[in-house]
Amino acid sequence: MRMMSLYKDRNTIVHKIDPLNKILYILASILITMLISDFKVLILTLVVSLLLLLLGKVIKNVFPIISFSLIVLVTIVIIQGLFNPNNKTPLVNIGQFIFYKEGIIYSFLLILRVLNILCAFSLLILTTKPSDLIENLVRRGLSPKLGYVLASVLQIIPQMLSTMDTILDAQRSRGLETEGKLIKRVKAFIPLIGPAVMNSLISTRERAMALEMRGFNSNIKKTFLNEHDETSFDKLIRYLLIALIIFTIVWRLVWLK
Amino acid sequence: MAKIVVEGLKYRYPLAKKLALNDISFEVDEGEFIGIIGANGAGKSTLCQALTGIVPLFFKGAYGGRVVIDGIEVTKSSLSEISLKIGMVLQNPFTQITGSKLTVYEEIAFGLENMGLEREEMKRRIDEALMLLDLYKHKDKNPFDLSGGQMQRLAIASIIAMQPKIIVLDEPTSQLDPQGSSEVFKAVSDLKKKGITIIMVEHKVEKLSEYADRIMLLHDGRLIDFDTPSKIFSRDDLKDYGVVEPVFTRYCKSIGLKNEMGLYPVTLDEAVDLVVKKREHSS
Numbered sequence: 001m002r003m004m005s006l007y008k009d010r011n012t013i014v015h016k017i018d019p020l021n022k023i024l025y026i027l028a029s030i031l032i033t034m035l036i037s038d039f040k041v042l043i044l045t046l047v048v049s050l051l052l053l054l055l056g057k058v059i060k061n062v063f064p065i066i067s068f069s070l071i072v073l074v075t076i077v078i079i080q081g082l083f084n085p086n087n088k089t090p091l092v093n094i095g096q097f098i099f100y101k102e103g104i105i106y107s108f109l110l111i112l113r114v115l116n117i118l119c120a121f122s123l124l125i126l127t128t129k130p131s132d133l134i135e136n137l138v139r140r141g142l143s144p145k146l147g148y149v150l151a152s153v154l155q156i157i158p159q160m161l162s163t164m165d166t167i168l169d170a171q172r173s174r175g176l177e178t179e180g181k182l183i184k185r186v187k188a189f190i191p192l193i194g195p196a197v198m199n200s201l202i203s204t205r206e207r208a209m210a211l212e213m214r215g216f217n218s219n220i221k222k223t224f225l226n227e228h229d230e231t232s233f234d235k236l237i238r239y240l241l242i243a244l245i246i247f248t249i250v251w252r253l254v255w256l257k
Numbered sequence: 258m259a260k261i262v263v264e265g266l267k268y269r270y271p272l273a274k275k276l277a278l279n280d281i282s283f284e285v286d287e288g289e290f291i292g293i294i295g296a297n298g299a300g301k302s303t304l305c306q307a308l309t310g311i312v313p314l315f316f317k318g319a320y321g322g323r324v325v326i327d328g329i330e331v332t333k334s335s336l337s338e339i340s341l342k343i344g345m346v347l348q349n350p351f352t353q354i355t356g357s358k359l360t361v362y363e364e365i366a367f368g369l370e371n372m373g374l375e376r377e378e379m380k381r382r383i384d385e386a387l388m389l390l391d392l393y394k395h396k397d398k399n400p401f402d403l404s405g406g407q408m409q410r411l412a413i414a415s416i417i418a419m420q421p422k423i424i425v426l427d428e429p430t431s432q433l434d435p436q437g438s439s440e441v442f443k444a445v446s447d448l449k450k451k452g453i454t455i456i457m458v459e460h461k462v463e464k465l466s467e468y469a470d471r472i473m474l475l476h477d478g479r480l481i482d483f484d485t486p487s488k489i490f491s492r493d494d495l496k497d498y499g500v501v502e503p504v505f506t507r508y509c510k511s512i513g514l515k516n517e518m519g520l521y522p523v524t525l526d527e528a529v530d531l532v533v534k535k536r537e538h539s540s
Contacts, residue, residue: 151357206352214368218337
């Protein structure tokens with residue numbers, strides 16, 4: 001079953017942490033890295049994130065995510081190294097280009113911020129089942145309709161794509177050429193749109209009817225199949241994270257004065 | 258009191274000129290298995306949707322007459338209220354999967370969660386539905402990984418778990434292979450044994466004759482006849498309505514073999530009995 005999710009099923013303590021706490025952790029990571037421009041703090045936050053990823057046995061899965069953003073990181077170094085307005089001290093010459101110390105240091109700060117955010121988000125998406133995350137949010141007041149849209153899109157979009165493949169195969173079997181020059185490919189796309197859109201509309205209408213028959217719009221207060229017992233450990237983490245967020249904001253305000 | 262009462266039902270889809278349902282009236286008693294037959298465009302699916310309130314609550318259009326389900330008039334209540342009384346299974350098993358649940362077990366729970374049931378009651382009902390539809394061994398699979406027949410049984414199980422007293426099935430086997438069709442018919446006959454009223458649109462007339470108590474013949478939105486399978490398939494004008502009788506009936510019609518009531522047999526057993534009796538009589 002294809003599914004739009006990066007979740008890795010492992011039996012670790014990180015996987016068992018309440019999804020809301022992971023969201024709070026992302027918030028805390030972003031706030032700390034954005035409000036505090038100290039290398040030691042940024043490195044410490046990154047180390048904590050990496051340790052948590054290691055504990056969740058998903059550290060290997062973070063590297064593809066980081067490498068995906070590598071081009072952005074390299075661009076940051078080049079642009080800041082060459083053009084940062086505070087650039088004064090030349091560090092290295094590559095041909096005609098001079099990279100300055102101030103720009104490079106600032107670019108490292110930015111890179112650490114990006115890595116921190118990436119690792120914090122990875123912790124959520126790699127160790128939390130999407131359905132658990134959405135169910136958790138619905139329990140806490142997110143509209144069940146919005147929750148359904150978020151949960152179903154992860155499975156229904158891959159299904160729609162496979163329908164597209166079937167339509168593509170059907171059109172190919174009737175002689176449609178889909179390989180070759182760009183113009184040819186664009187032309188081949190047009191006969192696919194009609195059946196794909198019609199198919200999706202019909203499926204959506206039928207699914208809406210099926211949902212109605214399952215009491216989707218019922219006014220009764222929704223209950224949940226899965227138990228959700230919040231442990232005292234979860235609560236402790238939550239209070240610590242909230243305290244950390246408040247402390248960071250207050251510290252920044254005081255420090256700015 | 259009849260479970261379903263339909264009086265002078267008329268319906269026209271938005272922008273359509275012709276009535277999809279034209280002055281239809283009938284009653285269905287508790288625990289009956291009703292088959293609906295007719296050519297394409299006869300109004301079978303529209304009638305199913307009218308029984309479940311989807312017409313006119315979901316599709317707008319011109320509507321007249323009344324449909325009363327277990328004492329509740331469908332136009333005077335909400336779809337979710339009606340869905341507690343009457344469940345519907347559609348043709349396409351794929352579109353009936355919600356897409357928001359990762360296992361068959363959770364998929365069945367979807368409707369029960371919307372009903373606000375307690376967890377223990379939910380689990381009891383899900384287990385019961387899984388056993389009834391022979392899906393227990395698939396309970397941890399992703400719904401989209403099931404075969405067509407299994408997916409259709411899951412759609413039925415999801416409705417059964419909500420414990421409606423009436424289930425409407427709109428061509429549930431149209432996209433299934435013979436094995437899948439047999440699975441669905443077996444499941445539906447088990448439901449009838451449990452006292453659930455069944456309304457089923459089906460083109461597989463051999464199967465329908467075997468299970469249905471009465472059959473409704475529709476044509477151009479009108480109710481042509483509503484009687485036992487033998488009486489319906491013994492009609493001489495079925496071709497005019499785009500309907501073909503079961504193969505056993507066709508054979509007996511071709512040799513003029515009728516039972517003592519002057520009707521043609523509709524199932525294999527009935528046909529065999531009649532042929533044996535005729536041979537014994539002639540020898």
